[in-house]
Amino acid sequence: MSRSKQVSRKKFILLTTGGTIASVETQNGRMPGINGETLIRQIDGLEQLCKVEIRPVCSIDSTDLTPKHWKLLVETIRDFYEDYDGFVISHGTDTMAYTAAALSVMLQGLNKPVILTGSQLPMEAAGTDAKQNLYDAFLYGIRPEARGVSVVFNGKVIDGLCARKWKTESFDAFVSINRPLLATIENGRVKIETTAGVFRDAGISEKPQFYLEMEEDLCALKLTPGISREMVRQILMQTKGVLIEGFGLGGIPNYLEEVFEEVMPLRKEKGYLTVMETQALLEGTDLSVYEVGLRAKKELGMEESGRLTAEAVTACMMWQMAHPEKENILETCRTYLETFAHNV
Template sequence: MKRILMLGTGGTIACKHTEGGLTPAITPEELVGFIPDVKDVCEVYTHQVCNVDSTNVTPAHWKMMSRAVEEHYKDYDGFVICHGTDTLAYTAAALSYMIQNSEKPVVITGAQKPIDEENTDARNNLLDSFIYAADEGSRDVNIVFDGKVIVGTRAKKERAKSYNAFSSINFPYPAVIREQEVIRYIPPLEYHGGVKFFHEMEDSIYVLKLIPGIDPEILDCLFARYRCIVIESFGVGGIPEYLVDKFYKVMRDCGTQGKLAIVATQVVKEGSDMMVYEVGKKVKQDLDLLETYDMTLEATITKAMWLMARQDMSYEDMKSEFYRTVNYDILGYRKRQGSVSGQ
């Protein structure tokens, strides 16, 4: 029987009602007690990493989680991380970069209601997570939620209260759990060279969401303050003409200062393609910037954080590595470039 370590981090799944509102208070051991059927699935061990509302999660907490997995990696066959839903997609993406090529599953789950409530999704989500973690074909970082498996780099929380809170963006569900069985649609990847752990994330990053008529002067402030600017543009991606002069100016020194400029899109599905319209094509051809293509915003942000923390990498290396596929995070780039990036 597989040995699975559950890491508790707090979140709604572990919350209790207080006068101040829901607060994480249920221990990992108590969580397991709500799913007695798990004894037929695997041997469960528990460890409390932290105990926070996921709104309060920062890169420091990701570091704690990745270290906990690394420290216990040889002792267990898989891991289940209980997490709050609000930043769960960010954590799943971050851990996809901090724990790479893992032949053992790292499953992240949570709930929309506390596990001790009568009508809750928590018990199903938690049991499903152990079922997936104990399955022979499971590996890498994935989310299990509402009976669906979502690749760690492809999730987005799209519903605030409903049990089907998360969607897989620009990528199919690799598997589902039905009647306590894993049904796979995509075969697992084969890895060579062993798992790789990374524990540092650089948080000098800002996401600028464009709105019609935004003041160009904001660019001076942001590019001076942050190492990476992610610009959420409109449609398939472009820079409005009233921003172009200022954008070209701030971009001149971007590469020499080791800074990253990334153009994304506000449209959730189908991704960017700056070469379609004049407002994007000229900028893409003239300037040394990156484009997200089919990546989620959560994956874009956490991948940039991971890259900027790599002290061994040059600016050119960071740009090249940004387009390397990690846990299915970016596929559209390969199609448009006519090349294949390795895992």
């Protein structure tokens, strides 16, 4: 793989977590089996780009990744924050968008880059995308504009709050939802987009905040036509955080109105959080348009996702419930994405 010469003495740490990028073929299917040193040795030209040290965090299929692993990542970044110019996380693709969103709210006020990447094929597979994606992550990371949490994949640099895996096999597995890309990478060149600095510059602090706690008692409830009233009631009664995937711009079907009228006051008393999202991939919710939405918003006091992805709302809800005394981060992130409503 030919690389254009790059001059940089920035120092990065590669945090490895397993995933497809580090997987090997076994008789029981692919599973993580390659360490960080082996990953790095496969990347031509990386030693001219920057200095890289390696620290394993875990070695698992990303399907098994949980908030306890997010906490490990945050602790590691916190402990080494002053020693490195940036952090690259090699990660499985299946839950990468969840981790990116979680780190976006757990790591606040960053003035350094935290970049997630991975691959659709293992590093040692023929025709793999792993080498290019990992190289591109560092290539973007050395840029002065790189800061905060992002996903680098298939030549795209995506805001950590806005990444979504939308393809299971193709190399262009990730897309940016409701926000322009931060940058694109092609033939060893990084093109920073004009909206890349929006909000991120405003969040920079000399003393970033590292939050470790996330509330895990959360359930995603997908509304389907004719869904059982009792099932909806039981979920609302038993779960602290409920993310409701509704239809279109969002709203509660009339036949479920009695259930929500009964349960929502109880949820508010307990400090539980209920948020409406949409099954649509783009453009988000707006509960102010239809009667079914207005009722949910005004009479039931339900919050909405706006233009945030389900992964981002999940992260915001987990953080908000763990830190009720802090700012309403769901509102903050929702307002942030409204900035780009006419740019996508």
